[in-house]
Amino acid sequence: AFALEIADWNKKDIKKRVTELLEIVGLSDKAKYYPSQLSGGQKQMVIMAQAMVSKPKILLLDEPTSALDLKHQLQIMETAKKYTKKTGSITVIVLHDIALAARYSDEILLLHDGYSIQQGIPEEVLKEELLEEIYGVELDISKSSRGFISITPIKTK
Helix, strand or coil, rough: CCHHHHHCHHHHHHHHHHHHHHHHCHHHHCCCCCCCCCCCHHHHHHHHHHHHCCCCEEEECCCCCCCHHHHHHHHHHHHHHHHHHHHHHHEECCCCCHHHHHHHHCEEEEEECEEEEECCHHHHHCCCCHHHHHCCCEEEEECCCCCCCEEEEEEEC
């Protein structure tokens, strides 16, 4: 269906959509750049734009922030959140960064060894005892001065 939908677009529609997506991901000023001229974070934003081009109802992202600096991690997560709110779609993101997941997720599904352990809002799912058992480390979970969940690994068990 995706290939047929895009095949029906004319060049003006395609250019408009690409311009719109470059603006959404903050790369309007890089429109004429080759991929080799982009940073790792900028390349990740291009991949994100490619995923959004067909306006999917479900956006699936697998570790979209891995190997990115803090700025680009936030840009990726903000873009996913804005896309979800703007389109009413569902975004499913696989993350190992628990604090980042807590900050941007409406709901978290905690998996361990291929099994669903718990699902719900971050405050309900991200409990010290549960995470310590799953990860085998002692943790300190608290709220930052700005209200974000902070997770600090202390030592291995």
